[in-house]
Amino acid sequence: xxxxxxxxxxxxxxxxxxxxxxxxxxxxxxxxxxxxxxxxxxxxxxxxxxxxxxxxxxxxxxxxxxxxxxxxxxxxxxxxxxxxxxxxxxxxxxxxxxxxxxxxxxxxxxxxxxxxxxxxxxxxxxxxxxxxxxxxxxxxxxxxxxxxxxxxxxxxxxxxxxxxxxxxxxxxxxxxxxxxxxxxxxxxxxxxxxxxxxxxxxxxxxxxxxxxxxxxxxxxxxxxxxxxxxxxxxxxxxxxxxxxxxxxxxxxxxxxxxxxxxxxxxxxxxxxxxxxxxxxxxxxxxxxxxxxxxxxxxxxx
Numbered sequence: 001x002x003x004x005x006x007x008x009x010x011x012x013x014x015x016x017x018x019x020x021x022x023x024x025x026x027x028x029x030x031x032x033x034x035x036x037x038x039x040x041x042x043x044x045x046x047x048x049x050x051x052x053x054x055x056x057x058x059x060x061x062x063x064x065x066x067x068x069x070x071x072x073x074x075x076x077x078x079x080x081x082x083x084x085x086x087x088x089x090x091x092x093x094x095x096x097x098x099x100x101x102x103x104x105x106x107x108x109x110x111x112x113x114x115x116x117x118x119x120x121x122x123x124x125x126x127x128x129x130x131x132x133x134x135x136x137x138x139x140x141x142x143x144x145x146x147x148x149x150x151x152x153x154x155x156x157x158x159x160x161x162x163x164x165x166x167x168x169x170x171x172x173x174x175x176x177x178x179x180x181x182x183x184x185x186x187x188x189x190x191x192x193x194x195x196x197x198x199x200x201x202x203x204x205x206x207x208x209x210x211x212x213x214x215x216x217x218x219x220x221x222x223x224x225x226x227x228x229x230x231x232x233x234x235x236x237x238x239x240x241x242x243x244x245x246x247x248x249x250x251x252x253x254x255x256x257x258x259x260x261x262x263x264x265x266x267x268x269x270x271x272x273x274x275x276x277x278x279x280x281x282x283x284x285x286x287x288x289x290x291x292x293x294x295x296x297x298x299x300x301x
């Protein structure tokens with residue numbers, strides 16, 4: 001049985017939501033395009049919600065490694081932006097309840113954190129846990145965004161989503177949670193949307209839209225994304241304008257488009273196969289794009 005109950009406090013009486021889904025969005029690891037964070041912010045803005053549980057962040061966060069912001073005014077301190085890790089109860093557009101675990105990724109006590117989340121899953125009768133985030137990919141913004149899916153059972157994954165071969169990567173709390181839940185007999189999946197490298201540091205609403213689409217496909221949860229999709233259209237138009245203004249960036253994006261089009265959408269290794277055309281790395285492309293944006297800003301000042 002899990003024994004991490006001392007890491008959280010149940011904040012409110014909760015109706016019976018047995019069979020509900022729980023979303024997981026933890027900040028501090030990788031979230032290209034602020035894709036997962038964008039989902040959380042959109043849901044909190046669009047849907048009624050209440051906090052049903054709060055984690056004791058003093059037990060989980062290394063403040064010296066990730067110092068919270070404090071506000072100083074004239075001669076005294078006036079505010080402290082404390083880290084938060086909360087579980088929200090929400091209902092989708094047709095009234096189906098679900099939970100959202102969102103906040104700062106724990107720096108400490110990952111195993112106890114996983115046990116605590118398992119305790120909440122069992123307390124509320126959660127049937128499926130779904131983690132959401134973005135990863136940088138050498139893909140152009142002018143093509144459909146891919147998604148890599150993973151889970152404790154392949155049968156849980158929507159058809160058509162990409163999977164990866166065996167590899168080793170730096171760990172994160174959400175990944176450990178998925179592993180431990182599977183070992184404990186609980187269903188868990190995750191979606192990582194592929195965000196163009198050169199937009200990875202910016203807020204990219206289309207990436208959040210893509211995650212919500214994958215979430216709907218996997219769980220049936222229904223959340224209108226039209227206003228978020230419109231934000232994405234505005235951002236894409238701005239990016240298109242900036243790309244057209246720089247021949248260097250235009251050439252690179254065109255090369256990425258050609259490489260993207262060489263591969264069938266169903267192939268899991270999209271954009272990592274060898275190509276006869278030599279392309280810059282994602283970091284190089286990002287640097288080019290940042291230089292271009294900085295130059296545009298200087299000209300406008």
